[in-house]
Amino acid sequence: MNVTLRQLRVFQAVAETRNFSRAGDQIGLTQPAVSRSIVELESQLGLKLLDRTTREVVLTDAGQSLAMRLDRVLDDLDQTLAEIHGMAGARRGKVRVASSPTLSANLIPACIAECARRDPDIDFLLLDRMQQTALDSVRAGEVDFGVLVEPPATDDLHGEAILDDPFCLVMPPDHRLAGRRTVAWSALDGEPLVLLDHASGSRRLIDEALAQHGAHGEVRQQVGHPATVFRMVEQGIGISVMPALAMPPAGLQALVVRPLLPKVQRTIMLVHRRNRAPSPLAQRVWNLIREVAAQRRER
Template sequence: MNVTLRQLRVFRAVALERNFSRAGDGIGLTQPAVSRSILELESQLGVKLLDRTTREVALTEAGQALALRLDRLLDELDQMLLDVGGLARARRGKVRVASSPTLSANLMPQCIAACGEREPGIQLVLLDRIQQDVLGSVRAGEVDFGVVIEPQDADDLHQEPILQDPFVLVAPENHPLAKAASVRWPALSGRPLVLLDHASGSRRLIDAALERHGARCEVAQELGHATTVFRMIEAGIGISVMPALALPPGGIPGLAVRPLRPTVERDIVLVHRRNRAPSPLAQRVWSLIHDVAAGMRRQQGVSPG
């Protein structure tokens, strides 16, 4: 049976008006279109709904049975559609976002602050996790979406780059490499490095850049948090290659930051489950994070994604 919503609405109009022309006027259809719709409905149901004469339209027993129940059903359907449509206009609720640690520390605070200003009815809940756990949370539907570093083996996720973040050298201010305005990758050869460990989404990119540019280094320490890396550098254990966004906005007393040449960048990406679009409320936060990233590019000169 292939009964359409339009056919049912046309029948209800005829049942109320008991006249094809007046029913058509009420719902914006011509009299022939109304008649055709009723015939199609009767054909689908296999029963006559109306008795037509030149002077009036009367409901058959089957037509009366349908009309009695149709008003309530269509009213409930209309209310349901209004309720669902209201979700698209909703401005209050909770949106859960997972992000990897360096982004949680140096991108997401601005996003949460902007959400509080622009969308005061939305509570942005941040889950700060290592990258693989962020991706797992997105896949499991635990969060609305994630903010990560260009993930591998993630064809099941929709990915949208929002920012490119360059890698930089971090060293003590008195270190020989800190004397130059910028440092070439091969100059790192032979020097002990303190790096983020492989749970970081950035580590594989750093390793690849070191190898690609001929920097042969010993990794003295591998650590899970950027703050610990900086403390190790201060203690003289080594120098580091870090993403620029991992650095506090005001810098770190006693440490120098220098661009690495040629420039190597990591892509910061928003991800959600493919074929499962975020809710309208989550879409508002997704767009807001885009805007914050665009503002960072303008203010700090970071390349666009």
């Protein structure tokens, strides 16, 4: 049945006033428009709802049954729509965001702090997970959106690039390359390496850059967290290629960091399911992260 909300509200007004003209005045329709809506509703239901004479409108048994239930149904609908409409202006609630470790450590804390300052009624909940697990959380709807490293382009995801993050070389201060202001990727050929493992969103990009520039080194260790990489480099196990955002804000006192040329960078993206637009609260957090990333880019 193709019964419309307008037809039901017209019937509700007629059942209440027992008069087509007064019903039209109540809901802002002409008497012919009211009559036409009732005829269309009766046609869709296959039942006569009203007996009309020149002097009065009388509800049939079917009309009485519908009228008795319709008030509650329309009241529930009005309340539901009002609650949903209120979400657009909601100022309080939880927003869940998944992020990969290097971003969780060095971009997201500033975003959480700014959110607490700007929107203290928003509870910004971070799920700190490896890239693929964070991506799975977005797809499963476990989080409102994710902050990820160049997720694969797929039909089920919508992404927005917010920041480019260049790769750099991390090494002990006595390494042969430490005295250079910049280091060519090709200079890494034959060097022992300590790299993030393949669960990281950066590893694929690092491997591609090393291969493209003919830097074939021995990967001695593959680990999941940047802090572990730095400790291994300090112990002389190997040197490392790391994204700039993985560097602690206070720097690496025991290590040397140099830009790698030609510049290769990863793209940081905000990602949500294509068929699930962020809620108004989540959109505010999305916009806030974009702003914080833009400020970092300018610095």
